Amino acid sequence: MTSVLILNGPNLNLLGTRQPEIYGSQTLDQISASCRVWASDTGLEVEIRQSNSESELVEAIHRAMNCHDGIIINAAAYTHTSIALRDAVQGSGLPCIEVHLSNVYARESFRHTSFIAPVAVGVICGFGSIGYRLALLAMQSLLNSGESKPSAS
Numbered sequence: 037m038t039s040v041l042i043l044n045g046p047n048l049n050l051l052g053t054r055q056p057e058i059y060g061s062q063t064l065d066q067i068s069a070s071c072r073v074w075a076s077d078t079g080l081e082v083e084i085r086q087s088n089s090e091s092e093l094v095e096a097i098h099r100a101m102n103c104h105d106g107i108i109i110n111a112a113a114y115t116h117t118s119i120a121l122r123d124a125v126q127g128s129g130l131p132c133i134e135v136h137l138s139n140v141y142a143r144e145s146f147r148h149t150s151f152i153a154p155v156a157v158g159v160i161c162g163f164g165s166i167g168y169r170l171a172l173l174a175m176q177s178l179l180n181s182g183e184s185k186p187s188a189s
């Protein structure tokens with residue numbers, strides 16, 4: 037069965053109470069439960085992880101090379117800072133879709149830069165938790181069509 041890693045970065049464990057006007061009122065556990073249903077509806081197996089540590093996120097991407105076919109990542113603040121995560125995604129050779137709950141382009145300018153987007157297949161932002169559902173659908177379609185190569189070298 038096609039398998040996807042959903043990786044969530046720092047502070048996303050605080051969803052539910054963290055700035056609900058921006059990120060919504062659902063907890064990460066609630067979003068993860070929805071992701072499991074959406075993945076099974078889409079015919080995908082899913083592993084869902086969250087870490088506040090950059091090195092743990094890098095290691096999760098490395099492990100994904102052995103057991104997953106694609107990565108959906110909300111790297112949260114590391115999106116805007118982490119060359120290590122970008123290199124891990126690129127080095128994994130796995131198709132990656134970047135997700136953000138909020139529309140980062142409607143927010144502070146430091147959120148307009150993503151180190152990961154250039155090595156991702158695509159980016160989904162601004163749709164709240166539904167963004168993960170869209171990403172799962174996109175990943176399923178990519179993996180079925182075989183057009184899953186990252187667009188940047």
Ligand code: DQA
Binds near residue numbers: 046110111112138
């Ligand atoms: C976020 C957007 C990031 O800029 C921010 O640092 C987050 C969450 C989002 O899902 O909207 O922690 O990735």
